[in-house]
Amino acid sequence: MDQSIKFDLELINRYDKSGPRYTSYPTALELHEGFGDAEYRRHIAKSNAAGGPLSLYFHIPFCDTVCFYCACNKIVTKNRAHAAPYLDNLCKEIAMQGALFDKQREVNQLHWGGGTPTFLSYEQMKRLMDTTREHFNLHDDDRGEYSIEVDPRETNDKTIAQLRELGFNRISLGLQDFDPDVQKAVNRMQSKEQTFAVLEAARKEGFRSTNIDLIYGLPLQTEQTFAKTLEQVLAYAPDRFSIFNYAHMPSRFKTQRQIDEADLPSPAVKLEILQMVGQKLTDAGYVYIGMDHFAKPDDELAVAQREGKLYRNFQGYSTHSDCDLIGLGVTSIGRVGDAYMQNHKELEQYDQAISAGRLPVFKGVELDADDNLRRAVITQLICHFDLSFGNIEQQFDIVFADYFAAELNNLKSMRDDGLIGLDEAGIKVQPAGRLLIRNICMVFDKYLAQKQQQFSRVI
Template identity: 90%
Template sequence: MDQSIKFDLDLIKRYDKSGPRYTSYPTALELHEGFGDAEYRRHIAQSNAAGGPLSLYLHIPFCDTVCFYCACNKIVTKNRAHAAPYLDNLCKEIALQGGLFDRRRKVNQLHWGGGTPTFLSYEQMKRLMDTTREHFNLHDDDSGEYSIEVDPRETNDKTIAQLRALGFNRISLGLQDFDPDVQKAVNRMQSKEQTFAVLEAARKEGFRSTNIDLIYGLPLQTEQTFAKTLEQILAYAPDRFSVFNYAHMPSRFKTQRRINEAELPSPAVKLQILQMVGQKLTDAGYVYIGMDHFAKPDDELAAAQREGKLYRNFQGYSTHSDCDLVGLGVTSIGRVGNAYIQNYKELDQYDQAMATGRLPVFKGVELDADDILRRAVITQLICHFDLNFGKIERQFDIAFADYFATELNNLKSMRDDGLISMDETGVTVQPAGRLLIRNICMVFDKYLAQKQQQFSRVI
């Protein structure tokens, strides 16, 4: 499989508009409060009847300090005692949800995100993992993909050894940028020594995959300063990079109001940084997975993409399309059967649900036949840069050219611009179109027109 990218500045400028990241289709904006506890239980029952493995996501919302760029659902506090009542409730939810899923279903994937999961003490993390093992069928032989997000400022050699002993075998390190001026501007002071010590400790303890998170478009960044950060990290050769575009949306995220907008790099500088990142990472042997993600050619994400097994869910790219995703904790989102489900976003509502023994469902959406069809189309494009019409026709018993006549007509301009090639058998995304894969997927999104202003720009 050709996993190369081509940086065409003119195309990127013309196609740089707002759009979804497609961690789901329909996107989370379609979830509504008419979907609650009863609807979720019905979909769990249907999911159990179908069988198959599970993926668990546990949300730990706490952070010691606030990073001004952050758009995550988090609770900033230096008081570690605040985690205790939340942990009690999370364990209650694990027991409640675990009792509803067929115990024979193996948990092939597990992910702790946040916030900062390592905000918890070792004793708290052990309790959380023990509770999960008690109520869900986790692997005991290290064959599951069990991952955790860590803040190197909250982590040391001892913590890494403890996480490995708990069963984690994949790790993602938050960094964003090493430049001291950028770090000060976004209130995240983090040294190279802290970061690389954690990376090296993870390798020593046998973590099978290491990922570094970076963000481009932060205040005071330039192509030269970000290149220096990237070169320092490349010397340690992590297995994966996640290089995200900073979306400045202060009207939605209050902490972003503390960023000095005058210090944000111009769109032209952001494009220079992006081009540099793509060039340096591909020169270093990494392949472009899609949507900000790069990986070594022997990484399981790169292999899954070549083998046609890559998937995309609320945590990003995944190697397991066969797993139902169970969201646990405040604000978490899951996908069970043909429904998406989100928990309450506020701690008091979550606490009240747990106190009364209710599933903490805030809202959800049940997909109809058209949603499921369009999700399959978008997933093929965003994961594999390829769309085989015959495969979709056989799976959904449609005539692709008839069902998607309007969409195929709208793709012609992208074909003429060199983003895709297209014939009667399918669509192939060309190297020049891979950085703009969101735009191509957007052609098949029936909900987009009324919601577009609520998404970040694609580049």
């Protein structure tokens, strides 16, 4: 499989507009409060009847300090005592949800995100993992993909050893940028020594995959300063990179109002940074997975993409397309069967539901036949840059050219621009179209027209 990318400035400028990241289809904007506890239980029953492995996502919302760019659902506090009642509720939710899923269903994927999961003490993390093992069928060996997001400022050699002992075998390190002026502008002071000590400790303890998170488009960044950060990280050769485009949306995320908009790099500078990133990473031997992600050619993501087995969910790219995803904790989103569901976003409401013995689901959406069809199309394109009309026709009993006549007509301009190859057999995304894969997927999104202003720009 050709996993290369081509940077075409003129095309990128022409197609740079707002759109979803497609960690789900329909997107989370379609979740509504007409879907609650009863609907969720119904989909769990259908899921158990179908069987198959599970994926668990745990949201740990606490952070010691606020990073001004952050758009995550977090609670900023230096008082570690705040974690105790939340952990009590989370363990109760694990017990409630675990009782609803067949115990023999193996958990092939597990992820702790946040916030800062290592805000918890070792004793608290051990309690959380022990409770999970009590109520769900976790692997006792390293076959599962058990990952955690860590802030190197909140982590040391001892913590890494403890995480490995608890069963984690993949780790993602938040970094964003090493430049001291950028760090000061976004209120995240973090040294190279801290970061690389954690990376080296993870390797020493036998973590199977290491990922570094970077963000381009932060205040005071230039192509030269970001290149320096990237070169310093490349010297340590993590298995994966997640390099995100900073979306400045202060009307939605209050902490972003602390950023001086005059310091943000211009669109032209952001494009220079993006082009530099793609060049340096491909020169270093990494392949472009898609949607800001790069990996070494022998990494599981890159292998899964070449084998046509890559998937995308709320945590990003995944090798476990066969798993139903259970969201646990405040604001978590899950996907069980043909439905998406989300827990309460506020701690007080989450606490009230748990205290009353109710599942804390407060909204969701049930997918209809058209949703499932479009989800399959979008997933194939965003994961594999390739779509066989015949496979979709066989799976969904449709005639692709008839069902998607309007969409195919809209794709002709992208074909003419060299973003895709398009014929009667299918769609092949060309190297020039891979950075713009969101645009191609957007053609198949029936909900997009009325919601576009709520998404970040694709580049």
